[in-house]
Structure formats: structure tokens, C-alpha cells
Amino acid sequence: MNISNSGHSVDIVEVTKTFANVTAVHKVSLNIRKGEFMTLLGPSGCGKTTLLNMVAGFETQTSGAIQIDGKDISDVPPYMRETGMVFQSYALFPHMNVFDNIAFGLRMRKLPAREIKAEVERALDMMKLSGMEGRRVRQLSGGQQQRIALARAIVIRPKVLLLDEPLSALDKNLRLQMQVELKELHQKTGLTTIFVTHDQGEALSLSDRVVVMSRGEVQQVSAPIELYTQPANGFVASFIGEINALPKARCQKSGQDFRFEVCPEISLNGRQPARQELKDGQMVHIFIRPEHIEIAGPRHNGANIVKGNVAAHIYQGTHTQTRVNVPGIGLVELRTKGAAAIDQAPLGSEIALSVPLDEAVILPA
Numbered sequence: 001m002n003i004s005n006s007g008h009s010v011d012i013v014e015v016t017k018t019f020a021n022v023t024a025v026h027k028v029s030l031n032i033r034k035g036e037f038m039t040l041l042g043p044s045g046c047g048k049t050t051l052l053n054m055v056a057g058f059e060t061q062t063s064g065a066i067q068i069d070g071k072d073i074s075d076v077p078p079y080m081r082e083t084g085m086v087f088q089s090y091a092l093f094p095h096m097n098v099f100d101n102i103a104f105g106l107r108m109r110k111l112p113a114r115e116i117k118a119e120v121e122r123a124l125d126m127m128k129l130s131g132m133e134g135r136r137v138r139q140l141s142g143g144q145q146q147r148i149a150l151a152r153a154i155v156i157r158p159k160v161l162l163l164d165e166p167l168s169a170l171d172k173n174l175r176l177q178m179q180v181e182l183k184e185l186h187q188k189t190g191l192t193t194i195f196v197t198h199d200q201g202e203a204l205s206l207s208d209r210v211v212v213m214s215r216g217e218v219q220q221v222s223a224p225i226e227l228y229t230q231p232a233n234g235f236v237a238s239f240i241g242e243i244n245a246l247p248k249a250r251c252q253k254s255g256q257d258f259r260f261e262v263c264p265e266i267s268l269n270g271r272q273p274a275r276q277e278l279k280d281g282q283m284v285h286i287f288i289r290p291e292h293i294e295i296a297g298p299r300h301n302g303a304n305i306v307k308g309n310v311a312a313h314i315y316q317g318t319h320t321q322t323r324v325n326v327p328g329i330g331l332v333e334l335r336t337k338g339a340a341a342i343d344q345a346p347l348g349s350e351i352a353l354s355v356p357l358d359e360a361v362i363l364p365a
């Protein structure tokens with residue numbers, strides 16, 4: 001069932017927003033495609049809610065333009081923008097029952113009662129809430145309330161669905177379940193969606209593309225896999241997933257072969273990384289994810305091996321996170337399957353680690 005009116009694009013053009021002396025959003029330009037699920041991700045205070053509120057019309061940009069389908073909507077009031085918004089706090093009307101909450105926007109638009117009933121039923125059905133029409137909001141669980149907030153947003157057939165941390169008030173299991181439901185909802189409706197979160201797991205699992213923001217600026221716009229494997233800079237590398245940041249290293253180049261001097265005792269060798277253009281003598285940052293580092297064995301052939309002492313094991317069920325203190329580098333984290341590392345590398349013992357440079361992210365310093 002496709003309830004959207006056929007997909008709409010959103011363009012954010014050079015948008016800046018300042019509050020008194022705070023620049024919350026700085027020269028942000030984004031194109032959100034028709035039917036796309038786009039996530040704004042970043043730490044608290046990076047400006048993602050302010051950006052969403054400007055699309056909704058709750059805030060006015062200081063400069064720049066916001067367009068839906070190429071038309072500037074900067075002067076259109078929020079209720080005329082045809083956007084549906086869901087807030088973290090749900091913001092339902094506590095004195096109304098479920099039906100009246102969902103019907104609110106349709107009544108404001110003065111639709112005939114019969115049409116309102118049909119539309120509300122459709123939204124209830126889509127959010128798996130059929131039969132709950134008469135319930136008071138207070139009698140419902142957090143997950144049910146959030147589904148009503150979603151039903152209320154989609155019932156008006158918005159051009160764009162705006163979601164501001166809609167899952168963060170839910171407990172972990174419910175959040176995972178609602179992630180699946182959000183994804184299903186997006187697939188069913190095809191609605192262009194802008195989703196705000198500071199939870200990178202949520203961003204990776206739900207989005208077509210993710211915008212990583214920091215201090216009011218866009219750091220990277222990429223599909224989830226690219227974001228994880230090809231972070232554009234150190235901020236993104238460190239913000240998405242876990243990653244080891246090695247000390248700055250000097251790159252020595254000889255043809256296609258590279259040598260990175262991490263510290264006087266440790267050099268790592270590799271071939272020309274496919275995506276990076278590095279020069280001889282250049283300083284670089286090397287980032288490597290815990291799941292790519294292994295406890296060295298005969299098959300590692302002695303290449304790119306560093307030695308250190310086991311400082312901690314953190315057992316996590318599916319895997320063990322091990323911290324190794326490597327002289328010249330500092331703490332290095334590796335992630336291995338199950339609990340084997342706990343016996344294989346007892347606390348305090350010296351172990352050798354294989355650092356596969358072809359899995360590393362190497363960025364100019």
C-alpha cells in the first residue's frame with residue numbers, strides 16, 4: 001500500500017542558522033532524493049535537530065534556502081509545508097483517545113468525517129494499532145505511543161516524514177523492534193524520510209544514506225557501508241563504530257610500496273592503498289578497526305606484527321574485546337570471536353598482533 005504522493009525531494013542549500021552567538025548549522029547543503037531514507041547523525045549539539053526543525057518550519061534559517069521538489073519553502077508556515085513530524089517525546093495529546101490523536105491533522109484540514117475515518121483506519125492498520133482506536137493515550141506503552149505518533153504523522157500523507165530521535169525513549173529490545181517497523185513503514189510508504197539520531201547503529205541499519213555532522217557542519221554524506229569502510233576524515237572514522245587511531249606516521253614511498261614509521265621501533269609496510277593518494281614524506285593518520293586486528297600466528301608470516309602486553313579482556317558473549325598495551329603506540333583494541341582469546345592470551349602476557357594495513361583507513365594528517 002503506497003500512501004505517499006509519489007516521492008518528493010528536499011534540497012537544503014547553503015543553510016546557516018545562528019542563535020545569538022552560537023552557529024548551530026553552518027553552510028549545510030544536502031540533496032535528499034525522492035523516497036530516500038536519509039539520516040542526520042552526530043553527537044549532541046552538532047545541529048541536527050536545528051536542521052530538521054528548519055525543514056519542518058519550526059525554525060527559520062539565518063541564510064540559505066530549503067526546497068521541496070525544487071520549490072523554495074522558506075516562507076511557507078509549518079502547517080502548510082506538508083511535512084509529518086515525530087518527536088522523541090511523542091507529543092501526543094493526553095486528553096484525547098488514539099483515534100482523535102491520529103485524526104487531529106485531518107480535522108485541521110477539514111476533511112469530511114467519512115474520509116477521516118477511512119484515513120485513520122488505514123494509518124492504524126499500517127502501524128499495527130487496529131482495535132486501539134478508543135484507548136486513552138495514558139493507557140498505552142511507550143512503543144504503542146510511538147506508533148501512534150508515527151500514525152499521526154503519516155495519516156496526513158506528508159511529502160516528507162521528519163523523525164527526531166523517535167526511538168531513543170524506548171528500551172533496547174523495543175528500539176530494535178521499532179527499527180524493523182520503521183524500515184517496513186518506509187518500504188511500504190516510499191516516503192522521503194529525514195531521521196535524526198545520535199545512535200550510529202540505528203543510522204547504519206535504517207538509512208539509505210547518512211549525513212555525519214559535527215559542530216554544525218557536514219563531515220560526510222555516504223551510504224552506511226561506505227561510511228564504515230571509507231570514512232572521509234578522522235572525526236567520521238572515530239565516530240562510526242570503534243577504531244584504533246595509531247600515532248601519526250611518516251609515509252615512505254618506493255614505487256607501489258609504502259612504509260609507515262609509527263614510532264622509532266614500529267614500522268608498518270603496505271602497498272599503495274586503492275583510495276588514497278599518498279606522497280613520500282607525508283604525515284598520515286592510520287586507523288584500524290578492532291575486528292581487523294588478530295593475534296598473530298604462523299600464517300601471518302611475520303609481516304606488520306606488533307608486540308604488547310594484554311591489559312584487559314572484556315567478554316561480550318559473541319566476542320571478546322581485548323586491550324593490549326603496545327609500547328610506542330599505546331592501547332590497541334582487538335575483537336575476536338567467542339571467548340578463545342581469554343585463554344589464548346592471559347592477562348599480563350606478551351602477545352604479538354597482526355595489523356593488516358590493507359584493512360586500515362589511511363588519511364593525510
Ligand SMILES: Nc1ncnc2c1ncn2[C@@H]1O[C@H](COP(=O)(O)OP(=O)(O)OP(=O)(O)O)[C@@H](O)[C@H]1O
Binds near residue numbers: 043
Ligand atoms: N533556541 C536556541 N537558542 C540558542 N541556542 C540554541 C537553540 N537551539 C539550539 N541551540 C544551540 O545550537 C546548537 C545545536 O543544537 P541542536 O539541538 O540542533 O543539536 P543536536 O545535534 O540536535 O543535539 P541533541 O542531540 O542534543 O538534540 C547547540 O549548541 C545548541 O545549544
